Amino acid sequence: xxxxxxxxxxxxxxxxxILGILGTFALVxxxxxxxxxxxxxxxLATAEDAVYFIxxxxxxxxxxxxxxxxxATLASLDLPAAVSHLAVMPDxxxxxxxxxxTVQRCDLPRRTCVxxxxxxxxxxxxxxxxxxxxxxARFYVADSARHELHAWGLDGKHQYRxxxxxxxxxxxxxxxxxxxxxxxxxxxxxxVLVIEDQGRGRSRVVQQVEADNPLGSxxxxxxxxxxxxxxxxxxxVNSNGLLQNGEIIVFDVAGTARQRIALAGxxxxxxxxxLPQAMLVxxxxxxxxQAVSLEDFSVRDFGDDAVQGALRALQARRGHWQQIRxxxxxxxxxxxxxxxxxxxxxxxxRRRLVPGExxxxxxxxxADVARQxxxxxxxxxxxxxxxxxxxxAVNPKFLRLMRLLLLAIGVxxxxxxxxxHSAGSRxxxxxxxxxxxxxAAVMAAAFWAQYRxxxxxxxxxGTVIHVVDILGRQGQGTPEEFVQTGRRLLLGRVAVxxxxxxxxxxxKDAFDALFGPLLERVPxxxxxxxxxxxxxxxxxxxxxxxxxxIVFIALRVWFEF
Numbered sequence: 001x002x003x004x005x006x007x008x009x010x011x012x013x014x015x016x017x018i019l020g021i022l023g024t025f026a027l028v029x030x031x032x033x034x035x036x037x038x039x040x041x042x043x044l045a046t047a048e049d050a051v052y053f054i055x056x057x058x059x060x061x062x063x064x065x066x067x068x069x070x071x072a073t074l075a076s077l078d079l080p081a082a083v084s085h086l087a088v089m090p091d092x093x094x095x096x097x098x099x100x101x102t103v104q105r106c107d108l109p110r111r112t113c114v115x116x117x118x119x120x121x122x123x124x125x126x127x128x129x130x131x132x133x134x135x136x137a138r139f140y141v142a143d144s145a146r147h148e149l150h151a152w153g154l155d156g157k158h159q160y161r162x163x164x165x166x167x168x169x170x171x172x173x174x175x176x177x178x179x180x181x182x183x184x185x186x187x188x189x190x191x192v193l194v195i196e197d198q199g200r201g202r203s204r205v206v207q208q209v210e211a212d213n214p215l216g217s218x219x220x221x222x223x224x225x226x227x228x229x230x231x232x233x234x235x236x237v238n239s240n241g242l243l244q245n246g247e248i249i250v251f252d253v254a255g256t257a258r259q260r261i262a263l264a265g266x267x268x269x270x271x272x273x274x275l276p277q278a279m280l281v282x283x284x285x286x287x288x289x290q291a292v293s294l295e296d297f298s299v300r301d302f303g304d305d306a307v308q309g310a311l312r313a314l315q316a317r318r319g320h321w322q323q324i325r326x327x328x329x330x331x332x333x334x335x336x337x338x339x340x341x342x343x344x345x346x347x348x349x350r351r352r353l354v355p356g357e358x359x360x361x362x363x364x365x366x367a368d369v370a371r372q373x374x375x376x377x378x379x380x381x382x383x384x385x386x387x388x389x390x391x392x393a394v395n396p397k398f399l400r401l402m403r404l405l406l407l408a409i410g411v412x413x414x415x416x417x418x419x420x421h422s423a424g425s426r427x428x429x430x431x432x433x434x435x436x437x438x439x440a441a442v443m444a445a446a447f448w449a450q451y452r453x454x455x456x457x458x459x460x461x462g463t464v465i466h467v468v469d470i471l472g473r474q475g476q477g478t479p480e481e482f483v484q485t486g487r488r489l490l491l492g493r494v495a496v497x498x499x500x501x502x503x504x505x506x507x508k509d510a511f512d513a514l515f516g517p518l519l520e521r522v523p524x525x526x527x528x529x530x531x532x533x534x535x536x537x538x539x540x541x542x543x544x545x546x547x548x549x550i551v552f553i554a555l556r557v558w559f560e561f
Contacts, residue, residue: 007349013342020335027328034321036081038314040284045086045093046273051302052086052093053282053289056314060307061108064275066291068306070108077106077113085174087130087139094139096128103130103141103152116156121145129174131182140182140197142171149174149184151197160201164193173225173271181206185226185236187243192226192236192251211238213257216249227272227279229294233258235279237269244268248281248292261292263299278302287315382510389466390514391459392506402450406443413439458506460514 041055049064059077061070074081080097087094093106095113101121106113119128119141126145133139138159141150147168151159169188177183177194184193194207211221216238224246225237232253239246246269248261263269263281271282278291280302289311291302301308384390417436452470459466466476 007345010342010345010349013338013345017335017339017342020338021332024328024332024335028325028332031321031325031328035318035325038318038321040287040315040318041282041289041311042270042284043083043086044271044273044280044282044289045088046275046280047088048276050088051273051275051280052088054083054086055287055311056317057081058310059108060310062303062307066303066307068304068310071310072108072111076111077108079104079106079113082125084127085130087132087176089132090134094130094132096130096141098128099125101125101128103128103139116154117141117152117158119143119150127170127172129171131174131176133176135178136180140174140176142168142174142184144170144172144187147171149182162195162197162203163201164195164203165205173223175227177228183226183228183234185223187222187224190221190223192223192234194228194234207234207253207255209234209236209251209255211236211249213238213249213251215257215260216247217245220245220247225270225272227274229274229279230276231294235272235274237272246270248272250297259297261297261299263290287311287318382514384461388461389459390461391457391466392510392514394453394456394505395507398505399450399454402453406446406450409446410443413443456505458511458515465515 038056041053043054045052050069051062051064051066053060054074057074059072059074059079060068062068074083077095079095080099082097082099083095084098085096087096089105091107093108094116095104095106096102097104098121101119102115103117103119104113104115116139121143122145126143128144129142131140131142138151138153140162141152142148143150147170149162149164149168149171151162153159164184166189168184168186170186171184172187173183173185175183180197182195182197184195186193190211192209192211193205195203196206197203211223217240219240220238222239222241222243223236224239224243227235229235234251234255236249236251237246238249248263248269249257250259250261252258261281263283265286267281267283267288268285269281270284273280273282275291277295278293281290281292281299282288283290289302289307290299292299303311382390382392417439449470455468455472456470457466457468464476464478466474468474
């Protein structure tokens with residue numbers, strides 16, 4: 001129930017706090033969308049004379065010298081934002097996206113994409129890595145959700161699953177080396193593999209490079225990206241356990257670490273792709289695309305003014321949205337403080353309304369209160385029981401409204417189950433069945449509660465308040481207990497919330513006539529006072545809720561900053 005405070009200042013501050021928090025929530029959401037739409041470069045693929053990368057929801061195409069040739073938004077290609085890998089074909093581009101689990105063949109000049117294959121994935125999606133084998137007219141897909149490597153024909157037909165010695169654990173990168181060989185970044189096995197596809201699902205390990213090496217930092221043993229240059233050297237991005245703070249290590253043909261690439265600033269490379277004279281490096285956090293010379297390992301920015309300008313503009317827009325988000329979070333905290341101040345002013349104002357204070361229209365003496373209750377019961381033609389208690393039953397209109405609401409919720413649950421079922425290629429039937437069972441259980445409990453609600457009653461004899469809850473338990477309490485505990489009465493050891501008159505559970509006119517005189521002579525409490533009292537009493541539900549809120553805020557701030 002929303003009721004005005006006796007303090008005008010508290011009401012003004014409360015309204016300002018509510019409107020401000022709602023507005024900042026909308027602004028935080030909009031800023032989050034803006035930050036997501038301006039994400040740094042994330043996917044990279046090369047051929048001898050072509051470079052492709054994705055940044056800020058746009059697919060860029062440059063030639064081997066870095067001159068920008070074309071740029072197309074993912075939306076214009078009907079591609080989602082969750083593109084996880086690219087592979088270059090002579091006349092097209094293979095695109096894997098890890099949300100719907102599709103591999104598509106895209107013609108960038110014509111802005112068209114055709115689905116070649118659909119890989120079954122769990123509901124949360126996965127990272128899919130691609131490699132195109134032109135001599136064999138097939139492509140390979142490394143599935144990080146099921147830790148598998150599969151071969152597919154360019155006609156979209158699945159050919160076989162490759163068996164690899166030692167298995168795979170989160171294969172996050174894949175590259176075709178020619179002559180039947182594939183390069184795999186086997187992240188959670190801390191190794192980079194070169195395997196030979198021997199057909200019909202068989203493979204042979206040609207080379208195994210261990211990520212743990214004397215040149216790398218301690219703990220950076222998780223290869224997330226790998227490539228091989230023209231000299232046969234294996235380049236790997238080794239990251240820490242959180243897949244962050246990556247560093248590039250170059251291994252010779254024997255698998256020995258020979259060089260650690262020194263990138264400018266606090267670089268965090270996430271992707272590698274070879275060119276004839278250099279190795280391209282993608283730095284997502286710093287919006288950099290760099291080329292490392294194969295001769296002296298010198299580092300330079302890759303791309304002409306158009307490429308570098310697009311990255312800088314994207315980074316500037318992201319910084320703008322990030323500032324708006326930080327500002328919004330700060331304003332949300334400020335409006336929260338205003339709300340707390342409004343609560344304090346309300347509490348101070350209510351403390352001044354002591355029971356002995358005379359106010360117009362308020363009956364002071366309990367005998368007068370009882371007389372008014374009896375008069376109201378007679379005018380409403382309500383009969384009292386043998387103990388002199390006049391009872392109110394649940395409003396039939398409220399019960400009908402509850403039935404309609406529960407039916408609408410049931411239809412919504414059914415639509416959700418059907419929606420998930422329509423994505424059956426990605427969701428197991430066990431998950432669909434569990435979702436349906438949970439929905440049925442929730443609806444059964446809700447209908448049971450609604451049925452039992454018919455037995456709920458509230459009454460008074462003019463001095464105390466009596467209640468019968470949906471479980472049939474009976475209890476009574478003084479008006480002071482009813483108000484000061486936030487409309488709760490203790491039935492045994494359980495605090496039972498009583499219906500809010502504003503929700504029309506009972507007939508509002510009858511409730512006001514019977515209980516108004518009782519409640520008006522009691523100073524109303526405030527939610528902050530109730531919360532503080534429950535905390536002092538050690539109420540486990542109150543303490544658990546407070547701890548949950550603190551943990552949620554701490555996690556939100558940690559993920560934000």
